[in-house]
Amino acid sequence: GVRPRIAETARALWLIYLGLSAAAVLALRVAGMDWFDSLCHTMSMVSTGGLSTRDASIAHYDSAWIDGICMVFMLLAGVNFSLFFAATRGRWKVLWKDEELRVYLALKIVVIVIVTGNILGLQIMTTTGQVLDATIGQALRYAGFQTIALHTGTGFATSDYDQWPFLSRTLLIGLMFVGGCAGSTAGGIKVIRFWIVIKVIAGSLEKSFRPQVVRPLRIGRTSVDEEQKLGAMIYVVLFFVIGAIGAALIGLLEGQAGRNDFLTAMSASLSTIGNIGPGLHAVGPTKTYAWFTDTSLGVMSMLMMLGRLEVYAVAVLILPRFWKGE
Known part of the structure; x- marks a missing residue:
């Protein structure tokens, strides 16, 4: 009947959510966060809540590894969870065939490339107050993090993007409006x-x-x-x-x-x-x-x-x- 299928789907989605959370906690712990911060940031990240235990948010840790891990899990949190459910059933092709997912990823890639080029050579102020020269590596790191964080509605921060050029801020505001995929934990219009x-x-x-x-x-x-x-x-x-x-x-x-x-x-x-x-x-x-x-x-x-x-x-x-x- 319908009810057993709904119950089975709900259980699978819970397991997927818990699986993502467990993987994020372990990854952050290995990257250098203590267990408490790893757990708190994971709960905030997978739910796209964005609250941090640190005033400077993720920039407090000054770790490219932690930034990268957060980017991966923020990205996943903005994906339709039913696609993960399909993937666990062996239907991996569904992921790439899903047009919404392709648009979601394309928007991120395009904006990251443009923002990276836009801030390249400028100075980046992190949320800790540190000022860095935007080399290609640094520009890509901070542009990528803020693009993913704001597009998914997570709201973590590693840099003061409010000081970035008008084009970058406009694109980020646009992604805030769009939000993540339907069936995800992200906000926005979808x-x-x-x-x-x-x-x-x-x-x-x-x-x-x-x-x-x-x-x-x-x-x-x-x-x-x-x-x-x-x-x-x-x-x-x-x-x-x-x-x-x-x-x-x-x-x-x-x-x-x-x-x-x-x-x-x-x-x-x-x-x-x-x-x-x-x-x-x-x-x-x-x-x-x-x-x-x-x-x-x-x-x-x-x-x-x-x-x-x-x-x-x-x-x-x-x-x-x-x-x-x-």
Whole structure:
């Protein structure tokens, strides 16, 4: 029946989660973390929570090995867990055939390459305050870490990326918005929705100069119907609208307290609705949220709840029909 299969799948996903966690703990311990820090950072990393036991986050350890291990497990945490389930059943080809996973990895690779080139030759300030020259190795290390950490919503930090050039910060903000794969622990709108919207836009543009073309939208081998297209677009719009309202409220509330900063308000709203943590400017990787007014913190708490529950679950509560049972 259905229930045994659901129970079996849930058990398998739990085992996969525990397996990833155990592997991460052991890897971090071997790389030099003590057992306590290894366990705490693993729980924060596999869940893409991002909290650290150290003020300087992962940069505290000043270890390329630890950075690399965190990158691997943050990357895995942003993948659809059902793919791991399929892989444990021997269906390894499913991993590469999954279009969402390919887009997820491609986004990371492209942004890492661009950001690495953008910060190459500059000076990088780590979250410990150390200033380094961005050689090709250092640029790749720090660009790779921050790209993966922010794309998956983990929010760990090794460098003050808020001091990086405009192009790098813009790309990182874009990845914060996209988030990880559906069925992962990551936040954001999810790669699958982002990709559906991109394909819808591309199809509409093609239709403008080739009106006779009828090209069904597919994700892999699966056709995406009109309802699914509409659902993805509505979700993205809702995410933007709620994020904009959040930014406006934060800006207004902090303006009354004499601290009005658009970039801070915008990135704080995006970071909280995406369940990421650090943002830009006054909420950058070396800053905290402690200075906000209580009302602003309340707004951001609501944004975090909305983001974690995928917006729809809470947005539906404001519909009169929901309460009338129609």
